[in-house]
Amino acid sequence: MPNLRKLLSGMFILAVxxxxxxxPAAAQDDILMLGNAGGMSGFEFDNAxxxxxxxxxxxxxxxxxxxxxxxxxxxxGARLFEGADLDGDGIISxxxxxxxxxxxxxxxxxxxxxxxxxxxx
Numbered sequence: 001m002p003n004l005r006k007l008l009s010g011m012f013i014l015a016v017x018x019x020x021x022x023x024p025a026a027a028q029d030d031i032l033m034l035g036n037a038g039g040m041s042g043f044e045f046d047n048a049x050x051x052x053x054x055x056x057x058x059x060x061x062x063x064x065x066x067x068x069x070x071x072x073x074x075x076x077g078a079r080l081f082e083g084a085d086l087d088g089d090g091i092i093s094x095x096x097x098x099x100x101x102x103x104x105x106x107x108x109x110x111x112x113x114x115x116x117x118x119x120x121x
Contacts, residue, residue: 039115
């Protein structure tokens, strides 16, 4: 069963990435700005992170090399878009990026209301 769960998880991640990648670049920029007035929900946070990942993943291999991540962060990357190489292989896979985001959101959401307010971003 663990292999089936991993396969289904990978398929879901791929489907989400394909949907976000199909969104025109101008609309992706709008996703990054969601929630500025009233905060950013967990869903908006995940969408913004996926949009960032897709823009940063220049070679389309569903992983960010240190060069891709460095270049993306140099162009206005914020703490919201950080990732971590959890297995130490020098690459931030999409799984690692999503896992880091899952760990990051609760640490940023200081008041625990499920929304990142301006003071939390």
